[in-house]
Amino acid sequence: MDEFDQFDLLDGLAEHILAYYDGKPVGAGRIRWVDGLGKLERICILEPYRKFGLGKVIIKALEAIAVEKEITKVKLHGQTHAEGFYEKLGYHTSSDVFIEDGIPHILMTKELVAK
Numbered sequence: 001m002d003e004f005d006q007f008d009l010l011d012g013l014a015e016h017i018l019a020y021y022d023g024k025p026v027g028a029g030r031i032r033w034v035d036g037l038g039k040l041e042r043i044c045i046l047e048p049y050r051k052f053g054l055g056k057v058i059i060k061a062l063e064a065i066a067v068e069k070e071i072t073k074v075k076l077h078g079q080t081h082a083e084g085f086y087e088k089l090g091y092h093t094s095s096d097v098f099i100e101d102g103i104p105h106i107l108m109t110k111e112l113v114a115k
Contacts, residue, residue, distance in 0.1 A: 017061045019045070019054045029058040031065055031074070038066035038074040038112075059089055063112055072112050080104040 019027035027045035031038050040062050045054050066074050077100055078086045083093060086108050095107035 014041070015062075015065050017058050017065075019058055021049050021052060021054065027054045027058055029062050031062040033069075033071070034075075036071075036073075037109075038062070038069070038071045040074055040076040043076070055085065056089060059086075063110075067112055067114055070114070072114070073109060074112060075107060075109045077105045078108045080106055083108070 014030040014032035016030045017028060018025055021027075026049040027043075029043040030041050032041065033039070040059065043055065043058055043062075045058075063074060075094070076086070076091070078091070080097055083106060087093075089110070091108040091110045093106050094109045097104050097106055099105070
């Protein structure tokens with residue numbers, strides 16, 4: 001996958017999060033609305049910064065956006081190697097493994113609680 005695979009016509013339909021570390025952009029994610037659910041997408045952290053908990057920060061910020069919009073359930077296509085990460089954040093595997101962009105993924109979902 002090259003960098004151009006990361007851009008699509010859906011960016012304008014989504015809300016985006018950008019994570020900074022020491023003033024440098026190091027991670028991102030977006031959420032858009034699909035069939036009444038929030039769909040978390042494009043979640044990424046530059047490799048040297050993955051040990052600082054920024055992935056969790058991005059996920060929680062995207063979930064907060066969903067709650068603000070009164071969305072009660074979110075889903076994502078998680079890479080299989082990250083399944084444990086998402087499970088720790090309350091996500092449940094909802095599919096068998098499928099290939100997306102040449103990488104094994106699983107559908108994961110989470111019920112959100114309004115605050």
